Amino acid sequence: MKILVTGGAGLVGSHTAEYYAKKGDEVIALDNLMRSNLFGYNKESVEFNWNYLAQFDNIKRIKGDVREESDVMKALGNGVDAVIHTAGQPGVPLSMKIPKEDFSINAYGTLNVLECVRKTCPKAAFVYCSTNKIYGENVDQISLEEEETRYVYKSKKGVSEELSVDLTGHTPYGASKYTGDIYTQEYGHMYGMKTAVFRMSCIYGTRQFGFEDQGWVAWFVIANLTGQDIIIYGDGKQVRDLLYVDDLVEAYDKFINSDIKHDVFNIGGGPRNTTSLLEFIGLVEQKTGIKFRKIEHKSWRPSDQKVYISDISKVSKALGWKPGITVEKGLEKLIEWVGANNKFFI
Numbered sequence: 270m271k272i273l274v275t276g277g278a279g280l281v282g283s284h285t286a287e288y289y290a291k292k293g294d295e296v297i298a299l300d301n302l303m304r305s306n307l308f309g310y311n312k313e314s315v316e317f318n319w320n321y322l323a324q325f326d327n328i329k330r331i332k333g334d335v336r337e338e339s340d341v342m343k344a345l346g347n348g349v350d351a352v353i354h355t356a357g358q359p360g361v362p363l364s365m366k367i368p369k370e371d372f373s374i375n376a377y378g379t380l381n382v383l384e385c386v387r388k389t390c391p392k393a394a395f396v397y398c399s400t401n402k403i404y405g406e407n408v409d410q411i412s413l414e415e416e417e418t419r420y421v422y423k424s425k426k427g428v429s430e431e432l433s434v435d436l437t438g439h440t441p442y443g444a445s446k447y448t449g450d451i452y453t454q455e456y457g458h459m460y461g462m463k464t465a466v467f468r469m470s471c472i473y474g475t476r477q478f479g480f481e482d483q484g485w486v487a488w489f490v491i492a493n494l495t496g497q498d499i500i501i502y503g504d505g506k507q508v509r510d511l512l513y514v515d516d517l518v519e520a521y522d523k524f525i526n527s528d529i530k531h532d533v534f535n536i537g538g539g540p541r542n543t544t545s546l547l548e549f550i551g552l553v554e555q556k557t558g559i560k561f562r563k564i565e566h567k568s569w570r571p572s573d574q575k576v577y578i579s580d581i582s583k584v585s586k587a588l589g590w591k592p593g594i595t596v597e598k599g600l601e602k603l604i605e606w607v608g609a610n611n612k613f614f615i
């Protein structure tokens with residue numbers, strides 16, 4: 270198979286590229302390495318992942334922008350069998366500061382890639398990395414109960430694809446990602462392309478350069494191991510379902526190899542892989558044996574969902590998939606990786 274991975278230097282993209290390279294497929298990774306610039310991050314970030322991919326002879330790396338037709342066309346060449354579109358501006362707080370750039374990357378960039386695929390290889394499978402943020406504050410209509418270390422849903426296991434995405438606040442990030450989401454669906458409906466929208470909750474894994482504004486799971490581990498302070502926005506009882514990145518890539522692959530024409534899936538660790546911030550802090554301290562240097566508390570961030578747990582029954586049934594890596598196992602892998610690479614974080 271020949272596969273284009275956009276955002277190939279990112280967390281999801283680099284793991285996707287590695288997965289297919291190891292299977293012996295021909296991979297093209299497209300990335301303009303803008304993550305470091307976007308976040309004004311002066312330490313090594315996507316460059317690490319970009320260089321990591323160089324070890325695979327069957328990954329061709331192309332520096333280019335998903336918003337540039339010529340760059341995407343160059344990456345597609347005579348056509349590919351699948352496109353996994355992970356390139357994006359993934360930061361919620363950043364989207365509030367730079368809404369136009371956020372839109373151009375997440376919304377226009379996605380439309381541009383879809384259109385290039387339609388022109389070049391309309392039979393290719395197309396995977397879009399959407400997000401739980403497209404449901405916005407509607408998630409907060411679900412009744413909650415407060416327990417000692419977390420909020421819990423009163424009578425629900427998780428959020429299904431049926432929840433309304435309308436008539437609520439989303440943040441610019443939620444809005445731009447939803448634009449990409451709806452266009453991906455449209456290219457399935459209107460042009461008959463094989464498309465999947467994966468509405469992802471919290472994805473984490475090795476080679477995740479998390480920091481305070483994006484990638485909190487990795488950030489907490491990095492901060493713990495390198496003695497940096499963390500801030501909790503809100504009371505720390507907010508809950509997320511965590512999905513280890515390798516499990517996510519497996520679901521993409523199952524879709525690509527399925528007979529499904531086009532669909533939308535909520536995906537995350539599901540009800541068995543949840544944690545609150547407070548619980549996660551405790552787990553990190555227990556696994557590393559190191560106390561966080563300082564934990565500061567600040568007020569809630571706009572549109573921060575108190576509990577988001579994916580209902581993964583649709584994706585599990587459609588693709589015969591379930592998460593294989595527990596939060597504890599995934600955290601151990603992350604701790605090992607950060608520990609071995611902590612020179613990048615100090």
Ligand SMILES: NC(=O)c1ccc[n+]([C@@H]2O[C@H](COP(=O)([O-])OP(=O)(O)OC[C@H]3O[C@@H](n4cnc5c(N)ncnc54)[C@H](O)[C@@H]3O)[C@@H](O)[C@H]2O)c1
Pocket residue numbers: 275276277278279280281282299300301302303304305315333334335336354355356357358359374378398399400401446468469470471472473
């Ligand atoms: N990580 C999560 O928890 C999560 C959850 C839900 C959705 N998502 C979505 O999944 C996707 C991947 O997330 P990630 O965590 O791997 O993010 P990431 O920042 O690690 O990777 C994104 C990559 O896209 C690249 N990129 C950005 N703009 C580009 C452009 N214009 N042209 C080419 N490349 C560009 C960046 O340089 C980076 O390498 C994003 O679209 C994000 O919105 C992520």
